[in-house]
Structure formats: structure tokens, C-alpha cells
Amino acid sequence: MDTISPSAGGSESGTAGKALTGHTGAGTAPETRGRTTIADSVVEKIAGMATREVPGIHSLGSGMARTLGAVTDKVPGGRPSMSRGVKVEVGERQAAVDLDVVVEYGVAIVDVAGDVRTSVITSVERMTGLEVVEVNITVDDVHLADEEDGEEGEGRVQ
Structure with missing residues (x-):
């Protein structure tokens, strides 16, 4: 059975410059109709959720971002980023x-990094269909177990 093309020329050589993104019409599969854009x-x-699920990861963010995040997380009605x-x-x-992780x-950092890469790649590819080409950590x-998050240690002078 021949497929009907939307081009008027009838031959593929006459359609140079026209890109078809998929077939249209009632006989085509729904997944080929339209375009999906993922923000x-x-x-x-x-990626953030997949990273947080890995044992050995304490938190995400570096220096100032973690400090500001700790403050905004404690605001009533605020949600962690x-x-x-x-x-x-x-x-x-x-x-x-x-x-950026803490x-x-x-924990063996090399092992945790490998587990994070596996978790992130698996989650992103499964949920979005995108190929993850790299995960840089x-x-x-x-x-340390005795450190408090987002708080300064006690000073020598009170």
C-alpha cells in the first residue's frame, strides 16, 4: 500500500527544502502527531530528585546557594527547591x-558519584525519552554527622 504524501509534486525529489516531521491523518499512530517540548x-x-535518592548524598548546591536555600526552606509556606x-x-x-553535591x-565518593550518574541517567531517560550524554558532578x-545544616558553629566568645 502506498503512503500519500502532503506534497503536491508527488515525487520525493521535488520536495527538497520541505521537512516532514511525521505523517498525518486518521491512519497514523497518535505518538507521531505533533511535537513534545520538555523544559x-x-x-x-x-535530575535533582534522582540525585537525592542516592544513599551518601547529603544535599545539593554549593556554598551560598545552600545557605540561601536553607533560609528559604524554613520560611512558612516555602517549599524546598x-x-x-x-x-x-x-x-x-x-x-x-x-x-553540585555534598x-x-x-562514603566512597567515587562509588556515590557512579550511583548518582546511574540514577540520573535512568530517571531522565525513562521519564523524558531524552538521551543523557553526560552527568558532571x-x-x-x-x-560531618555533628554539623548542623545552615547554622554557624558556636563562637569562642559569648
Whole structure:
């Protein structure tokens, strides 16, 4: 059975310069009708959630971003940012992810980084259909068990 093309020329050689993104009409599959665009913020949230699920990750974000985030998280009615410490570049078919993380003291950083890459790649590719070409991880700090989040230690003078 022949497929009917929307071009008037009838031959494919006469359609130079016209890009067809998919077939149209009642006989075509629904997934080929139209275009889906995924915002960077969506991929950032997915990557942030996937990173936080990995054992050994204490938090995301570097220095000032973590400090400001800790303050805004404590504001009544405020919600923690799932994309803090996450930057992404999203193309039509691919995505690249950059993460700033704080790990727990005592974990093997190389192993945690590998687990984070696996988690992020699996989650982003499964949920968005984008190919994750790289996940770059910067370990900004190590969290010690006796440290309080977002608070200064006691000074010597009271």
C-alpha cells in the first residue's frame, strides 16, 4: 500500500527544502502527531530528585546557594527547591546535567558519584525519552554527622 504524501509534486525529489516531521491523518499512530517540548526546569527537577535518592548524598548546591536555600526552606509556606545545585542543557533529543553535591562523611565518593550518574541517567531517560550524554558532578563539601545544616558553629566568645 502506498503512503500519500502532503506534497503536491508527488515525487520525493521535488520536495527538497520541505521537512516532514511525521505523517498525518486518521491512519497514523497518535505518538507521531505533533511535537513534545520538555523544559529545562523539568529535567532539572527529575535530575535533582534522582540525585537525592542516592544513599551518601547529603544535599545539593554549593556554598551560598545552600545557605540561601536553607533560609528559604524554613520560611512558612516555602517549599524546598528540587533543582538547587542542578544545571541542565536540553536539546531536541539529548540532555547534559551538571550537579553540585555534598556527600556524607565516610562514603566512597567515587562509588556515590557512579550511583548518582546511574540514577540520573535512568530517571531522565525513562521519564523524558531524552538521551543523557553526560552527568558532571562537583563534590563541594563533605557533611560531618555533628554539623548542623545552615547554622554557624558556636563562637569562642559569648
